[in-house]
Amino acid sequence: MRPGGAGSAHASPAMDARTAGSQDGYNEDLLHKTILLGDSGVGKTSLLVQFDQGKFIPGSFSATVGIGFTNKVVTVDDVKVKLQIWDTAGQERFRSVTHAYYRDAQALLLLYDITSKMSFDNIRAWLSEIHEYAQKDVVIMLLGNKADVSSERVVRTEDGETLAREYGVPFMETSAKTGMNVELAFLAIAKELKERAVQQLDEPRFQIHDYIESQKKKSSCCAFI
Numbered sequence: 001m002r003p004g005g006a007g008s009a010h011a012s013p014a015m016d017a018r019t020a021g022s023q024d025g026y027n028e029d030l031l032h033k034t035i036l037l038g039d040s041g042v043g044k045t046s047l048l049v050q051f052d053q054g055k056f057i058p059g060s061f062s063a064t065v066g067i068g069f070t071n072k073v074v075t076v077d078d079v080k081v082k083l084q085i086w087d088t089a090g091q092e093r094f095r096s097v098t099h100a101y102y103r104d105a106q107a108l109l110l111l112y113d114i115t116s117k118m119s120f121d122n123i124r125a126w127l128s129e130i131h132e133y134a135q136k137d138v139v140i141m142l143l144g145n146k147a148d149v150s151s152e153r154v155v156r157t158e159d160g161e162t163l164a165r166e167y168g169v170p171f172m173e174t175s176a177k178t179g180m181n182v183e184l185a186f187l188a189i190a191k192e193l194k195e196r197a198v199q200q201l202d203e204p205r206f207q208i209h210d211y212i213e214s215q216k217k218k219s220s221c222c223a224f225i
């Protein structure tokens with residue numbers, strides 16, 4: 001399944017996120033390249049479709065071939081931030097193609113599937129590839145997807161949390177099917193990137209972990225009001 005966005009599967013990795021223009025009214029300094037990574041079938045395309053179009057297309061799984069992107073403008077603290085979200089193929093045979101794209105990325109969303117132990121065990125290998133090919137200061141977020149399929153869960157939430165803590169990256173479980181935490185994951189990334197772009201040296205650093213926890217509390221506190 002392919003995202004419905006504007007990207008070409010054969011776009012050049014040298015194409016900087018800022019070259020995409022500013023006709024949507026966003027500040028060009030706040031245009032960020034974000035890449036979805038993780039094993040084949042963990043739900044990268046589905047997560048992007050849910051975020052972009054607010055829908056989940058059930059049915060047969062068709063693996064991504066190569067790489068493509070979708071542009072999405074989000075508003076953070078009344079500021080428009082444009083995320084250029086690249087959906088990569090998880091299959092091993094496309095790995096050398098996708099490595100070329102890591103270098104220009106400001107953020108990486110790394111997914112595993114909570115119903116697949118192998119996809120979780122492979123996260124360490126993904127992180128070492130990231131450390132090899134991506135920029136040192138890239139924002140990384142770990143996502144345990146398919147949280148709606150609780151009957152088939154094989155990776156505990158605590159295991160995701162422990163791994164994320166070990167690598168010092170934020171973590172949450174998501175469901176591309178129900179939309180659980182999908183917007184929050186992308187908004188947290190957008191906010192972190194926006195804060196980095198506008199932050200003055202003497203200001204305290206934005207804490208993405210605290211932001212995510214406060215947003216989760218906000219949504220659980222008010223869900224039944």
Ligand SMILES: Nc1nc2c(ncn2[C@@H]2O[C@H](COP(=O)(O)OP(=O)(O)OP(=O)(O)O)[C@@H](O)[C@H]2O)c(=O)[nH]1
Nearest residue numbers: 040041042043044045046063064090146175176177
């Ligand atoms: N129940 C459930 N199914 C999901 C979820 N996310 C994805 N799926 C299903 O899992 C399968 C794989 O999803 P994709 O989004 O194509 O996976 P991908 O990571 O993009 O795979 P590649 O393109 O091969 O890298 C599809 O059948 C989806 O419908 C989810 O959150 N919940």
